[in-house]
Amino acid sequence: MSACQKAARPLTQCLRISQASSQSSRTIRLFTSSSRLSEEAVTETASFTPTPIYDPETVTSSKEERKLMRTGVYPIGSRRRRAAIKTSENIPFEQLPYQCFQEARKILQADREEKLALIAKERLRISNLVATDSATINGGQKVKDVRLDSMRRHLEYLKIQADINDPLIKKRFEDGQGDMTKPIYRYLADRKWREYQRKIIVQRIEQLGIVPDVLPFFEPTAEVRLAFRQKNVQPGEFVDSRISEVPPRLKVQVFDKGERLVTIVVIDSDVPLIEKDDFGSRCHYLAANIPLSPAETSLPLSKATEAQVIHPWLPAFTQKGSPYHRYSVFVLQQEPGKILDTASLKEQIKRDGFSLRRFVDKCKVTPIGMNIFRSIWDEGTAGVMERAGIEGADIEFKRKKVVALKPKQKARGWEARHASDKYKSLRR
Amino acid sequence: MAPHSSIRHLISPLLQTFRTSLTQNVLPPALLSSSRTFSSTSPTSAKNDKKKSIDPRITLIRYHLQHPATPRPLKFSRMRALRHWTIHRAWMLALRKKLEAEELELQRMYQSMHNAMEELRTMDERDGKTGRDSGRLYRVALEKKGIFGKEGVPVEYARLQTDTPAREAWDHSWTR
Numbered sequence: 141m142s143a144c145q146k147a148a149r150p151l152t153q154c155l156r157i158s159q160a161s162s163q164s165s166r167t168i169r170l171f172t173s174s175s176r177l178s179e180e181a182v183t184e185t186a187s188f189t190p191t192p193i194y195d196p197e198t199v200t201s202s203k204e205e206r207k208l209m210r211t212g213v214y215p216i217g218s219r220r221r222r223a224a225i226k227t228s229e230n231i232p233f234e235q236l237p238y239q240c241f242q243e244a245r246k247i248l249q250a251d252r253e254e255k256l257a258l259i260a261k262e263r264l265r266i267s268n269l270v271a272t273d274s275a276t277i278n279g280g281q282k283v284k285d286v287r288l289d290s291m292r293r294h295l296e297y298l299k300i301q302a303d304i305n306d307p308l309i310k311k312r313f314e315d316g317q318g319d320m321t322k323p324i325y326r327y328l329a330d331r332k333w334r335e336y337q338r339k340i341i342v343q344r345i346e347q348l349g350i351v352p353d354v355l356p357f358f359e360p361t362a363e364v365r366l367a368f369r370q371k372n373v374q375p376g377e378f379v380d381s382r383i384s385e386v387p388p389r390l391k392v393q394v395f396d397k398g399e400r401l402v403t404i405v406v407i408d409s410d411v412p413l414i415e416k417d418d419f420g421s422r423c424h425y426l427a428a429n430i431p432l433s434p435a436e437t438s439l440p441l442s443k444a445t446e447a448q449v450i451h452p453w454l455p456a457f458t459q460k461g462s463p464y465h466r467y468s469v470f471v472l473q474q475e476p477g478k479i480l481d482t483a484s485l486k487e488q489i490k491r492d493g494f495s496l497r498r499f500v501d502k503c504k505v506t507p508i509g510m511n512i513f514r515s516i517w518d519e520g521t522a523g524v525m526e527r528a529g530i531e532g533a534d535i536e537f538k539r540k541k542v543v544a545l546k547p548k549q550k551a552r553g554w555e556a557r558h559a560s561d562k563y564k565s566l567r568r
Numbered sequence: 569m570a571p572h573s574s575i576r577h578l579i580s581p582l583l584q585t586f587r588t589s590l591t592q593n594v595l596p597p598a599l600l601s602s603s604r605t606f607s608s609t610s611p612t613s614a615k616n617d618k619k620k621s622i623d624p625r626i627t628l629i630r631y632h633l634q635h636p637a638t639p640r641p642l643k644f645s646r647m648r649a650l651r652h653w654t655i656h657r658a659w660m661l662a663l664r665k666k667l668e669a670e671e672l673e674l675q676r677m678y679q680s681m682h683n684a685m686e687e688l689r690t691m692d693e694r695d696g697k698t699g700r701d702s703g704r705l706y707r708v709a710l711e712k713k714g715i716f717g718k719e720g721v722p723v724e725y726a727r728l729q730t731d732t733p734a735r736e737a738w739d740h741s742w743t744r
Contacts, residue, residue: 236647238651241651244657244659245658305654307651310650
């Protein structure tokens, strides 16, 4: 690109709108003045390319970079790297000419072929076993089922083993482009989740006493992430009542295949009951028959349809003086092919005194994942309660003073000896 | 403003050394140690606390990790790390296959020896009855005459079978 073109580019961008596109500048050439000259340059660049497109992968000069950045796209990596990319031909990863790498790929591919043969064999075996009558098998239907189950598990294992050594699969998973309908990506995601995130949620369940308080036992098998609008919530975090006024968005990642229906429950397990001088629980949200699959993870609670919702979102609120409330969000998997009758559940299940244990037993659902947030009285709670039409914002809970049964003892020992004002400075 | 600060920046290490040398020369050691006036505790105690708080295991780990004999950690670009990973996986896979094949071969050899001995033991059985000569070859094969004792094979002859020859194939100087 010539220097004069470069110089004229900003001018072009100003003039492009005003200039008629139909103007054929090349045909009209006048002998003339400097002003004419500049116009010519302008028109030429305008007819050439209105906005030159720079590739963020290969931009190397600082001017081009700046122009690219002005369009909102930022160059990728270092300038050195971009120059290297620009000068080298674009060889796909698996064809990179490194001898050891290519030998390694050959070994891995041979192993994959072996595994694929094993998979075909195992499939054939399973279909043969399915076809045989259970009466002819020693042990009957029970043994047949057990054998089929173990064979299917082995088949899943083989499927994962066939793909686990593929570098491109690893790369795609790390980039977050993994296709969750495929077993290998689900396996990798599960492994990653168990490394850290699951440990955290298990720790919260233990620390905050969810297991004896809400459910008798619980082993999370699905990842549940929680967010209010743009705010991601870490497990067990204290959330401002103004933030938790809107229904949260859930991201539920299940790691086993297939579509299923889930029920979502948000339960507050620290509701103070004044009459009983005790704590109870309250249901803040309940919706059933929500479809969920490994590939579709997003579950915004506000998007649940009228037919699915049993109790709509009730904002999290904690009255003044009451200890923090634990709001646990549970994802419960329904039995395959079974749809809960929301209309009858609406009448049967009340918000106050909601018991998740009873609900799990009654509806035959299995808890698969949970997340938790906490809330405490803050300056926004009164407004939230007013907007949601909840009474009791003016109530402040106070600890009941327990009168000691033992009479007060006279000071003895050191305290008695140092009781006079002489030792005032020693007293606390 | 800018040139001044840059000059100060340049000569500040020099100043520092100058100052320290001055203080070392002029001030008594007690004053030297109390150069920090904002701390209420004596600097020696703080130092001792710090020294105590470092776990000796951590010191050891640091020592060995930062030792010049320890190779530095590999720092690869993304794609190079991926290639490295590929090669590593292939190597582990090949190694496992080799070990498994060796194990299988050993099993096969042991089994075939076992079968041969079993064949010898039951060679002369007739109709499930053991005669006088039945298993004679077996007994002969397992005889240990001339192995132990004074006239036996010396223990120096015993050597495990290995893939490669010994460093010294035959010891000519050895006598009984």
